[in-house]
Amino acid sequence: MLQTESDIIGHLRAAFPQRDDIAPLGIGDDTARLAPGWDLVTMDTMTEGVHFERRYASYGDIAFRALSANLSDIAAMGGEPGPFLISLAIPKPGFDEPALQSLIRGFVDCLDAHQVKQCVPIGGDVVRSAGGFTLSITLLGHSPAPGPVLRTGAQAGDVIVVFRALGASALGLELLQRGEQDRFPALARAHLRPLVDVQLGAAIGQASVVSSMLDLSDGLWTDLPRLLQGGIGARIDADCLPQHEDILECAEYLGVSAIQMALTGGEDFTLLATVPHAKLETLRDLASLVGCKMTAIGEIVAESGVTFEHSGRPLQVDDSAFRHF
Amino acid sequence: MLQTESDIIGHLRAAFPQRDDIAPLGIGDDTARLAPGWDLVTMDTMTEGVHFERRYASYGDIAFRALSANLSDIAAMGGEPGPFLISLAIPKPGFDEPALQSLIRGFVDCLDAHQVKQCVPIGGDVVRSAGGFTLSITLLGHSPAPGPVLRTGAQAGDVIVVFRALGASALGLELLQRGEQDRFPALARAHLRPLVDVQLGAAIGQASVVSSMLDLSDGLWTDLPRLLQGGIGARIDADCLPQHEDILECAEYLGVSAIQMALTGGEDFTLLATVPHAKLETLRDLASLVGCKMTAIGEIVAESGVTFEHSGRPLQVDDSAFRHF
Numbered sequence: 001m002l003q004t005e006s007d008i009i010g011h012l013r014a015a016f017p018q019r020d021d022i023a024p025l026g027i028g029d030d031t032a033r034l035a036p037g038w039d040l041v042t043m044d045t046m047t048e049g050v051h052f053e054r055r056y057a058s059y060g061d062i063a064f065r066a067l068s069a070n071l072s073d074i075a076a077m078g079g080e081p082g083p084f085l086i087s088l089a090i091p092k093p094g095f096d097e098p099a100l101q102s103l104i105r106g107f108v109d110c111l112d113a114h115q116v117k118q119c120v121p122i123g124g125d126v127v128r129s130a131g132g133f134t135l136s137i138t139l140l141g142h143s144p145a146p147g148p149v150l151r152t153g154a155q156a157g158d159v160i161v162v163f164r165a166l167g168a169s170a171l172g173l174e175l176l177q178r179g180e181q182d183r184f185p186a187l188a189r190a191h192l193r194p195l196v197d198v199q200l201g202a203a204i205g206q207a208s209v210v211s212s213m214l215d216l217s218d219g220l221w222t223d224l225p226r227l228l229q230g231g232i233g234a235r236i237d238a239d240c241l242p243q244h245e246d247i248l249e250c251a252e253y254l255g256v257s258a259i260q261m262a263l264t265g266g267e268d269f270t271l272l273a274t275v276p277h278a279k280l281e282t283l284r285d286l287a288s289l290v291g292c293k294m295t296a297i298g299e300i301v302a303e304s305g306v307t308f309e310h311s312g313r314p315l316q317v318d319d320s321a322f323r324h325f
Numbered sequence: 326m327l328q329t330e331s332d333i334i335g336h337l338r339a340a341f342p343q344r345d346d347i348a349p350l351g352i353g354d355d356t357a358r359l360a361p362g363w364d365l366v367t368m369d370t371m372t373e374g375v376h377f378e379r380r381y382a383s384y385g386d387i388a389f390r391a392l393s394a395n396l397s398d399i400a401a402m403g404g405e406p407g408p409f410l411i412s413l414a415i416p417k418p419g420f421d422e423p424a425l426q427s428l429i430r431g432f433v434d435c436l437d438a439h440q441v442k443q444c445v446p447i448g449g450d451v452v453r454s455a456g457g458f459t460l461s462i463t464l465l466g467h468s469p470a471p472g473p474v475l476r477t478g479a480q481a482g483d484v485i486v487v488f489r490a491l492g493a494s495a496l497g498l499e500l501l502q503r504g505e506q507d508r509f510p511a512l513a514r515a516h517l518r519p520l521v522d523v524q525l526g527a528a529i530g531q532a533s534v535v536s537s538m539l540d541l542s543d544g545l546w547t548d549l550p551r552l553l554q555g556g557i558g559a560r561i562d563a564d565c566l567p568q569h570e571d572i573l574e575c576a577e578y579l580g581v582s583a584i585q586m587a588l589t590g591g592e593d594f595t596l597l598a599t600v601p602h603a604k605l606e607t608l609r610d611l612a613s614l615v616g617c618k619m620t621a622i623g624e625i626v627a628e629s630g631v632t633f634e635h636s637g638r639p640l641q642v643d644d645s646a647f648r649h650f
Contacts, residue, residue: 029476030401030539031367033468041366042356043410043448043463049455050414076355085368087461089375123368130374131456136412138368138463143358151354214355 005126008088008100015104016121023083023122032123038082040141040148042073048132056176059099059133061192063106064113066135069217071114072196072269074141076215078149078205081114081198083122087136089129114198144205153212154227154274156302160234161283163197163270163292165244166220167251167258170265174254184250196269199290209283210273219266221317224306227274236298238263238310259310260318274300330451333413333425340429341446348408348447357448363407365466365473367398373457381501384424384458386517388431389438391460394542396439397521397594399466401540403474403530406439406523408447412461414454439523469530478537479552479599481627485559486608488522488595488617490569491545492576492583495590499579509575521594524615534608535598544591546642549631552599561623563588563635584635585643599625 009027018026025033046052046066057065067084074081088103111119119139172191175181181188196215204210212227224234238259251258275283280296287294308315334352343351350358371391373379382390392409399406413428436444444464497516500506506513521540529535537552549559563584576583600608605621612619633640 025473025475029473030398031365031404031466031473033402033473034364034366036361036364039359039361040356041359041410041448041463041465043412043450043461045412045414045450045452045459045461047414047452047454047456047459050453073355077358079356085366085463087368087370089370089372089459123366125368125370125461127370127372128375129372129456129459131372131454134370134372134414134454134459136368136370136450136461138366138410140366141356148350148354148356148358150350 008126011100011104012121015108019120022118022120026122032083032085034083034140037142038140039143040074040077040079041138042070043136043138044069044073045134045136047134054133056181057192059103060106060109062133062135063103064110064193066137067107067110068194068196068269070137070139071116071198072215072217074139075197075201076149076213076271077141078144078201078213079141080202081116081119082140082142083120084137084139086121086124088124088126089134090126091129091131091133095133109193113195116198144202146205146208149205149210149213151212151214151226152229154232154300155211155276156232156300158211158274158276158300159280159296160236160298160300161273161275161294161296162242163200163287163294164268165242165247165262166216166268166270167247167261167265168244169194169267170261171247171250171254175250183253184246186246187250191267194267194269197271197292200287200292201271203286203290204273204283207282207286209279209286210275213271213273216268216270216272217266219264220272221263223272227272228304228306231304233301233303233305234298235301236306236308238308238315240295240297242293242295259315263308263317333451336425336429337446340433344445347443347445351447357408357410359408359465362467363465364468365399365402365404366463367395368461368463369394369398370459370461372459379458381506382517384428385431385434387458387460388428389435389518391462392432392435393519393521393594395462395464396441396523397540397542399464400522400526401474401538401596402466403469403526403538404466405527406441406444407465407467408445409462409464411446411449413449413451414459415451416454416456416458420458434518438520441523469527471530471533474530474535474538476537476539476551477554479557479625480536480601481557481625483536483599483601483625484605484621485561485623485625486598486600486619486621487567488525488612488619489593490567490572490587491541491593491595492572492586492590493569494519494592495586496572496575496579500575508578509571511571512575516592519592519594522596522617525612525617526596528611528615529598529608532607532611534604534611535600538596538598541593541595541597542591544589545597546588548597552597553629553631556629558626558628558630559623560626561631561633563633563640565620565622567618567620584640588633588642
């Protein structure tokens with residue numbers, strides 16, 4: 001039985017040993033104290049009934065996914081992830097010791113899967129919730145030496161690239177909601193336990209090779225305009241979108257368009273970058289070195305607005321798909 | 326009408342101009358970027374139905390109180406508060422533009438009331454909630470030059486001090502829940518819009534004058550043992566607790582013991598410190614300089630455990646009072 005906030009904090013402290021090199025003061029005082037150099041900070045929150053349902057997501061899945069979302073934000077700056085703070089708002093009944101162990105295991109699994117050795121919990125807050133479970137994470141990170149990679153900086157003529165097939169997470173969510181995750185377990189996993197581009201982001205940051213970057217959390221259709229500042233636009237060729245057999249088969253099974261899912265599905269957490277033509281092959285090689293495959297999907301144009309083409313014709317995007325807000 | 330996360334972020338950006346000296350990259354990219362030197366970090370979460378009820382707390386009150394709780398954590402380290410991140414989980418209906426303006430006004434009021442000029446929002450997250458409203462804040466801060474003031478360090482013989490009358494917040498909550506806040510508006514205000522010891526904490530940190538410190542968020546009875554590490558104990562003389570006319574009158578009106586409220590009531594957010602006898606008068610003068618009054622309420626003893634005395638006799642503490650967890 002978990003009686004108090006102290007019990008929960010005690011379990012977290014036991015699971016994650018103090019790391020003086022990262023945060024000389026970790027869990028247990030009024031605040032944590034950071035070692036110098038953590039100059040990036042991001043915060044992501046996931047709430048029950050909006051970002052997940054307990055009927056298909058374990059506490060471990062929720063922890064994994066929330067931490068991945070934060071890791072992806074640091075990667076999108078070209079940075080390296082560091083210590084993090086965890087805020088748990090937990091409903092009174094139901095959050096017992098096995099639930100806490102599942103949550104801790106989810107954090108450990110996520111850290112192991114991404115091989116992020118400087119990423120440890122150093123503090124946070126534990127409170128009761130009168131509603132569902134809410135997990136909020138604050139993650140710190142190091143900027144790359146050339147400075148963080150911003151959302152601003154794209155220029156007309158730059159190539160737009162992604163590093164993974166899009167739509168997997170949205171299809172995985174649909175399967176989970178239908179209880180049919182066993183048909184395409186890799187897609188369900190892409191939603192519940194997303195692997196994000198931690199090494200790729202850091203490599204891109206060090207190499208100073210892209211003109212702008214973000215991570216796709218709300219879907220290409222929503223996120224791409226965030227790179228289009230100062231009157232520029234974009235042209236996307238849907239024929240060039242990276243393909244994935246599971247995605248095509250699952251879309252067919254569900255009777256939805258794989259292309260629409262790729263354009264509007266959220267939470268794929270792959271990096272979306274713009275790169276000058278002259279640096280395109282450098283970026284391709286860099287991605288390849290960390291095990292990722294770069295795909296050019298369009299270009300930045302001088303006129304504002306975004307156009308999508310498919311088989312040489314304009315494509316209407318159906319914006320009624322998956323959105324949290 | 327607030328349609329999207331972007332609308333809400335737009336209003337926050339407009340209310341709080343970018344401050345390059347504090348965070349060269351603020352609201353609007355994948356992460357914020359901090360100026361060097363913010364080495365303290367804390368996180369506090371407040372949830373509807375546990376930490377507040379919407380029937381008596383405006384969004385402005387909730388913002389004020391959540392930010393005060395974080396400011397108090399930095400003060401408890403002897404630090405100076407810096408930039409902060411805001412995570413909002415908002416229910417679909419009911420959070421309209423007036424609600425957002427009230428929330429923003431609450432942050433502004435809190436910052437003005439505490440005169441914290443380096444404290445600005447630099448990022449965060451806005452998500453939907455399927456339950457109530459949840460506000461989570463991550464606040465950064467600077468350690469004082471001698472290093473942060475820790476919870477460890479108290480020694481037998483040290484004097485235990487506080488800087489304000491205790492129990493005001495718990496009584497204020499009781500009034501609010503009864504709808505009788507107009508009888509003692511200062512107490513209701515102490516609960517909804519607590520003023521915390523920002524200047525005092527920073528002054529204590531610079532002067533390196535106390536042996537240990539924390540802020541009273543869960544009440545003296547719960548928080549004091551957190552300073553008692555390594556086998557030491559404490560003796561509290563309840564006759565010495567600072568008095569406050571409103572608290573005495575309100576306790577009598579409500580038919581509760583003012584002393585029990587002082588010992589067990591939460592969220593007074595005053596600093597609790599231990600100080601060597603030789604430095605007691607230095608601390609008293611220091612507190613006076615920033616407009617606070619130090620009161621000695623007991624001492625650290627060599628034997629473990631906490632004893633409370635009242636009129637020379639042992640006092641039983643009723644631990645059934647106000648607790649969030």
